Amino acid sequence: MFRKGLKDVVAVQTAIASVEGDTGELRYRGKLVDGAIENRSFEETAYFLWNGEFPAKSQYAELKAEFTKYRKLPGYIEGIAQELPKDMLLMDAMRTLISAYATKEFSALPVIKQAAAITAALPVITAMLYRIQTGQQIIAPADHLSHTANYLWMLTGKEPAPAQTEALETYLKLTMEHGMNASTFAARVTVSTESDMVAAVTSALGTMKGPLHGGAPSGVIDLLNEIRTANNLDRVILTKLDNGEKIMGFGHRIYRTEDPRSILLRQKCLELQGHDDWLDLAVDAEKRIVHLLNERKPGRALYTNVEFYAAAIMRSIEMPPELFTPTFSIARIVGWTAHIMEQQSDNVIFRPQSEYVKN
Incomplete structure (x- = not known):
């Protein structure tokens, strides 16, 4: 076959x-x-x-x-x-x-x-x-x-x-x-x-x-850089949804539920809250983005993938995209x-x- x-x-x-x-x-x-x-x-x-x-x-x-x-x-x-x-x-x-x-x-x-x-x-x-x-x-x-x-x-x-x-x-x-x-x-x-x-x-x-x-999570880095602070979350995400843009870091070709790696990276970021601003932003952003996606795309069950939190970690340690x-x-x-x-x-x-x- x-x-x-x-x-x-x-x-x-x-x-x-x-x-x-x-x-x-x-x-x-x-x-x-x-x-x-x-x-x-x-x-x-x-x-x-x-x-x-x-x-x-x-x-x-x-x-x-x-x-x-x-x-x-x-x-x-x-x-x-x-x-x-x-x-x-x-x-x-x-x-x-x-x-x-x-x-x-x-x-x-x-x-x-x-x-x-x-x-x-x-x-x-x-x-x-x-x-x-x-x-x-x-x-x-x-x-x-x-x-x-x-x-x-x-x-x-x-x-x-x-x-x-x-x-x-x-x-x-x-x-x-x-x-x-x-x-x-x-x-x-x-x-x-x-x-x-x-x-x-x-x-x-x-x-x-x-x-x-081996594509790098650079799209998520760009998203986090654009959001920058929790105050900008709704404006950035809603604008992207209005324009029909993909929200990077959400959805996976294999996992139909949450990516288990994303769950564990989220937990690690939660444990480290207060120690790094970019890890804090990722945790806050995920909650709000999932809420907005469920409002705009009900039934799609779009969850974060490993690239979302990977990007937050790479950004927190100031790792350049080529790495x-x-x-x-x-x-x-x-x-x-x-x-x-x-x-x-x-x-x-x-x-x-x-x-x-x-x-």
Whole structure:
């Protein structure tokens, strides 16, 4: 049976994650995502997706030590970065540097260590490339900072406020994995040929670059910038509705109820109320926008998607738009590497058929 774009075709059985659009449930390894990430760090959540269980104390200490070790990039990686054209898109430059990890020495590592190494390295690579492209001095990683805090430190040279780190880390944990999306499928197809993890992640990064998949929440940023204060909410939203404009950050192609990631990001913003003006604005704006949408579009059940609160978090930490998709990739690399290892464990090459049609 022909399905354009393989829509609704089941090509993989996986134990990593499930996405239930009708009930609004996202599960990591069978656990609802809120239970999987609650009181867990980025590293612990990554370990869970890779191994199917949370790390014991000694395993967690070992993993954190590995993440710290692999923040220090090989010298040749920085050398390549310095030679790349300054007008390359960040996603293209990131893909180039990750592909350069395909050395005999790296390929000889156990695949779980390869996963940890490139997951730890990707935010360092991203921050380094961003600062090179913007004419700023590269900032060395800070061993005393967490994975997320170190990323923000290397971007700005300032230790981030705890509220900013907490909000961004919640976003990263919630977007690590989301089923058989385009970039994950690309990674699995590549490694199904018995290629390697580096090649598969390179394929995934190339796929994530496309705006139909890794599109940044810039439209929501524009909306929040336009609203700016709660006093402007009704005027801005009603004008857009009168003009037939789409309210960015509302509605999702898969979820028919609230996006569970949006719910959890909202909760995090509520916990952090009073610590950041942009997070406060997002919470106030969502309540009012949902009310106005229900008034104007009764029965449509338009809920916030993950991009709405992601945009608020990005705005609160003053992250420039060119870093949105790279930051999404810094999270999703955990899911990619988990799927790569799962594919390797029971591999069959992907070989769908095509149907010839006359022009």
